[in-house]
Each structure stands twice: as structure tokens, then as C-alpha cells.
Amino acid sequence: MIWIHKKTNWPNFHWDKEELFQPLANLRGQHGRLLGKMETLGFALREEASFNALTNDVIKSSAIEGERLDLEEVRSSIARHLGIDRGGQSPSSRDVDGVVEVLLDATQRYQQPLTTERLFGWHAALFPTGFSGMTPIMVGYWRPPSAGAMEVISGSYGRTKKVHFEAPDAELLDDEMAAFLNWFEQENALDPILKAAIAHFWFVTIHPFEDGNGRIARAIADMALARADNSAQRFYSMSGQIETERKEYYRQLEQQQRGDLDITPWLSWFIDCLGKAFVSADAALKNVLFKAKVWQQLQPHPVNERQRVVLNRMLAQGFEGYMNTSKYATLAKCSTDTALRDIKALIEWDVFEQNPGKARRSSYKVRGALDD
Numbered sequence: 153m154i155w156i157h158k159k160t161n162w163p164n165f166h167w168d169k170e171e172l173f174q175p176l177a178n179l180r181g182q183h184g185r186l187l188g189k190m191e192t193l194g195f196a197l198r199e200e201a202s203f204n205a206l207t208n209d210v211i212k213s214s215a216i217e218g219e220r221l222d223l224e225e226v227r228s229s230i231a232r233h234l235g236i237d238r239g240g241q242s243p244s245s246r247d248v249d250g251v252v253e254v255l256l257d258a259t260q261r262y263q264q265p266l267t268t269e270r271l272f273g274w275h276a277a278l279f280p281t282g283f284s285g286m287t288p289i290m291v292g293y294w295r296p297p298s299a300g301a302m303e304v305i306s307g308s309y310g311r312t313k314k315v316h317f318e319a320p321d322a323e324l325l326d327d328e329m330a331a332f333l334n335w336f337e338q339e340n341a342l343d344p345i346l347k348a349a350i351a352h353f354w355f356v357t358i359h360p361f362e363d364g365n366g367r368i369a370r371a372i373a374d375m376a377l378a379r380a381d382n383s384a385q386r387f388y389s390m391s392g393q394i395e396t397e398r399k400e401y402y403r404q405l406e407q408q409q410r411g412d413l414d415i416t417p418w419l420s421w422f423i424d425c426l427g428k429a430f431v432s433a434d435a436a437l438k439n440v441l442f443k444a445k446v447w448q449q450l451q452p453h454p455v456n457e458r459q460r461v462v463l464n465r466m467l468a469q470g471f472e473g474y475m476n477t478s479k480y481a482t483l484a485k486c487s488t489d490t491a492l493r494d495i496k497a498l499i500e501w502d503v504f505e506q507n508p509g510k511a512r513r514s515s516y517k518v519r520g521a522l523d524d
Contacts, residue, residue: 156409157320157357163331165350167416175423176343182430183345189437190387199236201440202385204468205433206230206259210251213370213391216398221248227468230256250277251367258371259386262378266336268329274368275361284363294325295362302359304406316406319359328358336372344380348373349422350415357409370394388433393425401425443467446503446518453501458484459494463503466518474507474515 156162190198210226222242229244229252231237244252254274264270276292283289290296302319320328332354342350356369370391378384394401400421408418446467455463462483465471473479480491495516498504505519 153315153318153410155318156411156413157328159413161413163354163413165354165413165415167346167414167419171416172346172419172423175420175427176345179345179423179427179430182427186387186430186433187381189434190385193440197440197444198385198387200443201387201433201437203227203230203234203236204436204440205386205389206255208389208392208436209374209386210248210255211392212389212395213255213367214251216370216391216395216401217366221251226252246280250280253277254367254371255374258375259378260384262375262384266333266372266375268333271329271360271368274371275364278364278367289362294329294360295322297322299362302362304359316402317357317359317409319357325358325360329360332358336376344376345423345426346419348376348380349419351376352422353405353408353415353418356405387437388426388429390426390429393429393432396428397425439467442520446520450501450503453497456494458486458490459498462494463498463518466521474517475504476513476515 190201193201207223207227207230210230211221211223214221224242225244225248228242229249232244233249233252233256254277257270257274272292279289279291282291290299295302299322302322303315304317304319305313305315332351335354336347336351352369352373355372356365359365361368373390374386377390378386404418404421408415411417446463450463462475462480465483466475475495477488477491477495480486480495481488484491484494486494495504499506499516502519504516507515507517509515
């Protein structure tokens, strides 16, 4: 197998401009409409929408690699790093903080150059203990020759190993990454969305680290997209959509890495995936507006801190199921009697409604909220 990075003229990628012209034009239209909607929002609502998109990006980028992060830890970590007071914050682990720091550095400081040292810092943040699982790895440096051939494989013990991809030799990494970083920082007429797609593919194909390459590749793409938006605020999550299409994502990468330097199929898939991310962002915006409507409705009422904490949790992305007195008591750190009084007040104010069911199994939802 001659991998793409061993082809003559690597990494001089090319693509069919005519084939991508209309999909790119449609995507730019979607992009413009989404940003236009966000511009009509007040600062607080834009901040809420951006916060939700960042949370989704952190959660989903890790989920693509099979790592499940705690939602509340992620939300708390982002809030602390951005200096946002959200109340009732949970402590977060160093592992979660590291993933958050990488994404925030990529998107909040998108105008700063992407350098070797910066990438080393991102890698060190992802692996604060110097271990990937139980395996020690070289942290904050390119993978060393002693680590052996870097292969993406599948197959369990006793079964035939399948090699999906083999990365460039470690001895080539200094030159490979110098060429990549020089290209990434060049000013050129390349469409910024295509640049994000190419950067993602190029970096993950070089695979310069022993682990964490996928997460860093997606952070680089997010950085390129932030440059395209000329904004640190994120209103859509590419990683969220990639996680939804995880199998196809890996299939597209493998197919292109086994192919030639015509990367039209990869670019076409990336454009389509980003378009779906814009659609999801539009749906998330409706949730932000619904949340604002709920709080506006509550303005005349004496909402206590317990109710505020529980409502914010229920109105946040990722909340599953309904509310009941025991769950309320746990979230608000109060007795079930106090929880019931709070719930009855929210029903009286037309914010909560009771779901059909027996009294001992009563559950509640926010009135007007759509069931998942």
C-alpha cells in the first residue's frame, strides 16, 4: 500500500473546483444566515449560544475518540476559564480542564500564529500525567523514533490485525510539520472553509504525536473556522456533527489516505458535514431563545437560587429526562419537602407542568419544552 503521504508531489493537494463550487456557495449562504441570526441577539443570548457550542465541541471531540467527559464538569470548566458566573458549578478534573484549554486557546486566540510550541502546549494539556490510558507517551514533543511505526489499526487479541493507516516516519516529522505550519499561516486566496478542511486532513495524516492527533486536528480546524468567522464566539460545533457521523468520518479519512492527492471526496464530505452543523446550530438557537422566554416570564416572580439552579440545568443542552422531587432535591441540595414546594411554585407560575402519571411517580417538565 502506498499511503497518500508517500505519493509523488505530497503534499500538493488538488481538487475539482467545479464540483465543489455549488456546495460551497450553498454553505456560504447557510453560514451568512446563521451569523445574521446571531447578530440580532443581545450580548447575553449570543454568549449563551456560544457557551453551548463550546460545550458541545469539547464533549463530542472527546467522544469521537471513545472518551466520555462529564457534561457538568465541562460546563463548569468553560465557565471558569471564560470568567462566566453560572452558579452551582461542579469541580472539574485536570483532564477535562486540559481539553477545554486546548479548544479555548484555538478559538479565543485564533488570530495568534499556530506554532510548534503552541501545538506542544496543546498536547501537554491533553495528557497532563504523561500517560495515554496506562501507556506512557512522549508529551509535548513529536513522536520519537523509539515509539516505532505509527499505525491506526483494528482487531482484538487472537484476531487478524487490520492496518487502516500508517503515518510518516518519525524522522520526517520536523520537515513535515514545518511545511504544514508554514502553509497554515500563509495569506492566500484559498476559501477559508476549504483551508479548515485541508488543515484537518493534512495534520491528522502527518499524525505527529503518539496520541491526541484527532482532537488536535479538530481544534486546528476550529481555529481555521474562527478565522473564517473573524470571531472568537462559536455558534456551531463541527465536532458535534462529526461525532454523529463518526463511522463515516473514519471511512472518509481512510479512503482519502489510501487515495491520491485529489482530495475532492474529503472536501465534499467536510462541506456537507459543516452544513449539517449549521442546521444543528439553528436548532440550538431556538433552545436559547426558549430559555430566554422562560426567564422573561419569571421576572415578576420571586425565583430563589434553588429554582434558578434547577431551571438552568433543565434548560441546558444535554439534560435528559424529566424532573421529580428526588432529582430536584439532589440538584438543589435541599430536602424533598423543600423541592416539592419549589416545584409547586413553578407550576403556579406556569413554568412547570406535571406529566401524566400517578402521584407517587409524579414528574415535571418545563411548559412548552419539546420532548427529545
